[in-house]
Amino acid sequence: MLNALNEIESAGLTELASIEDAPSLESWRVSYIGTKGKIRGVMPMMKDVSKEDKAAVGKRLNEVKTALESGFKEKQSSLKGGAQAGSTGPSIDLTEPGIIDSHTLGREHIITRVRGELVEIFARLGFEVAQGPELEDEDHNFTKLNIPAAHPARDPIDNFYVDDPSKVDTPRMLRSQTSTVQIRTMEDAAAKGWGPPIKIVSPGRVYRPDTVDATHSFMFHQIEGLYIDRDVSMSDLMSTLLQFARAYFGEDADVRLRPSFFPFTEPSAEFDMMIALKPGSEPSWIELGGCGMVDPNVLTACGIDPEEWTGFAFGFGIERIAMGKYGIPDIRMLFENDVRFLQRV
Ligand code: DAH
Numbered sequence: 001m002l003n004a005l006n007e008i009e010s011a012g013l014t015e016l017a018s019i020e021d022a023p024s025l026e027s028w029r030v031s032y033i034g035t036k037g038k039i040r041g042v043m044p045m046m047k048d049v050s051k052e053d054k055a056a057v058g059k060r061l062n063e064v065k066t067a068l069e070s071g072f073k074e075k076q077s078s079l080k081g082g083a084q085a086g087s088t089g090p091s092i093d094l095t096e097p098g099i100i101d102s103h104t105l106g107r108e109h110i111i112t113r114v115r116g117e118l119v120e121i122f123a124r125l126g127f128e129v130a131q132g133p134e135l136e137d138e139d140h141n142f143t144k145l146n147i148p149a150a151h152p153a154r155d156p157i158d159n160f161y162v163d164d165p166s167k168v169d170t171p172r173m174l175r176s177q178t179s180t181v182q183i184r185t186m187e188d189a190a191a192k193g194w195g196p197p198i199k200i201v202s203p204g205r206v207y208r209p210d211t212v213d214a215t216h217s218f219m220f221h222q223i224e225g226l227y228i229d230r231d232v233s234m235s236d237l238m239s240t241l242l243q244f245a246r247a248y249f250g251e252d253a254d255v256r257l258r259p260s261f262f263p264f265t266e267p268s269a270e271f272d273m274m275i276a277l278k279p280g281s282e283p284s285w286i287e288l289g290g291c292g293m294v295d296p297n298v299l300t301a302c303g304i305d306p307e308e309w310t311g312f313a314f315g316f317g318i319e320r321i322a323m324g325k326y327g328i329p330d331i332r333m334l335f336e337n338d339v340r341f342l343q344r345v
Contacts, residue, residue: 001042001045001046001048001049001057002057002060004042004045005042005057005060005061005064006064008032008038008039008042008064008068009064009067009068012028012032012038012068012071013067013068013071015028016028016068016071016072016075019075020079021079022079022090022091025072025075025076025079028072029072032068032072033065033068033069033072039061039064039065039068042061043061046058046061107342107343109334109342110322110326110328110334110342110345111221111318111319111322111334114318114321114322114325115203115221115223115318117248118201118203118223118248118318118321119201119203119223121244121247121248122201122223122225122244124247125240125243125244126199127199127200127201127225127227128199128200128201129200129201129202129203130181130184130185130200130201130202130226131181131202131204132175132178132180132181132184132185132202132204133175134174134175134204134205134207135162135172135173135174135175136172136173136174136175136180137170137171137172137173138154138165138170138171138172138173139170140175140180140183140184141159141173141175141176141177141179141180142154143301144183144187144298144301144302145179145180145182145183145263145264145298146263146264146295146297146298146301147263147264148263151263153176157209158176158208158209159173159174159176159208159209160173160174160176160207160208160209160218161173162174174206174207175206175207176206176207176208177206177222177224177315178202178203178204178206178222178223178224178315179224179264179313179315181200181202181204181224181226182202182224182226182264182294182298182313183298183301183302185198185200185202185226186198186226186228186298186299186302186303186304187302187303189304190302190303190304191303195228196228196229196304196309196311197227197228197229197230198226198227198228198229198311199226199227199228199229200225200226201223201224201225201226202223202224202225202226203221203222203223203224203318204221204222204223205219205220205221206219206220206221206222207219208220212332214329214330214331214332215331216331217319217331217332217334217335219335220317220318220319220331221317221318221319222289222315222316222317222318223315223316223318224313224314224315225240225312225313225314225315226294226311226312226313227240227311227312227313228294228299228304228309228310228311229309229310229311230308230309230310231310232293232310232311232312233293233310234267234293234312236312237291237292237293237312237314238255238257240312240314241255241271241273241291241314242254242255245273245275248321249273249275249276249325250275250276252274252276252283253273253274253275253283254273254274254283255271255272255273255274256271256272256274256285257269257270257271257291258270258271258272260290260292262290262292263295264292264294264295264298264313265290265291265292265293265294265295265312265313266292266293266295266296267292267293268290268291268292269290269291269292270287270289270290270291271288271289271290271291271314271316272285272286272287272288273285273286273288274286275324286320286324288316288317288320288321289314289315289316289317290314290315290316291312291313291314291315292312292313292314293310293311293312293313294310294311294312294313299311319331319334322334326345328345
């Protein structure tokens with residue numbers, strides 16, 4: 001029996017040494033240390049061993065068995081990933097990260113990024129995000145914003161009408177300004193009773209049939225702000241714009257209002273920001289957008305009592321800010337989707 005054991009040991013270890021894959025290791029395991037393997041095969045011979053030799057032969061049996069088992073374990077872990085007993089397929093680590101190809105990794109478009117940054121800052125000032133449809137109607141784009149029927153802003157030449165204004169009572173159109181969302185939000189608040197107070201910003205696309213050039217596009221983005229509450233004043237408007245400017249452009253930013261006219265605000269102003277658009281450049285006054293105190297006619301049109309509530313509104317273009325902040329010279333670059341540009345900004 002000792003001879004048999006010695007032979008199993010040396011043959012087993014030699015064979016084991018030459019094994020290079022999991023399936024061969026598995027068949028080795030079955031033939032040597034499995035339940036029908038060679039080690040089990042020699043066990044019945046124990047009964048023929050003389051009494052005095054039993055202890056020594058038993059010891060040798062254990063040695064050989066242990067040697068083969070530990071040889072098996074070593075081999076198992078040295079084969080990549082370790083062969084699973086009972087499995088014959090290649091072992092795969094499902095938790096290992098894949099190979100990342102940076103050429104196919106997407107990223108946020110610059111406009112999406114800036115829009116997110118703006119919303120984030122206004123959120124810190126207590127403004128929630130409100131949405132409105134891009135396919136609007138004249139009622140929300142003009143009438144309820146106190147823009148009279150004969151106002152030049154309504155000219156079909158300057159708007160994307162979907163219905164013929166001379167044939168339809170409330171013609172549909174692509175919205176030309178995000179001020180429409182002021183109306184939608186106030187109507188909703190009044191109808192459902194959740195406000196005022198109302199404190200929202202609304203970023204989104206607007207459409208105007210402008211001739212495309214370096215600073216004009218027939219589609220661009222605006223962000224609208226609206227705050228309706230008791231005793232809201234022009235100084236609240238000013239401080240909101242100033243806090244926004246400093247949060248986004250840095251502590252040196254400043255804001256000034258210039259008297260202006262918009263049908264939906266009274267008084268109205270245009271606002272400029274003193275900002276260094278590019279890092280290290282000298283700050284200068286940049287015209288940004290319009291603002292003012294919401295006209296009582298607008299509040300009334302939306303079912304809000306102007307004797308009880310007052311508010312301010314503002315709106316400005318997102319491209320202007322993105323182009324300045326990231327040094328983009330031509331608005332068309334934002335919409336051509338040239339991958340070389342998109343990867344750079
Ligand atoms: N909607 C205006 C525009 O597109 C901008 C604007 C002016 C928005 C005054 C306002 C505002 O909310 O109060 O030119």
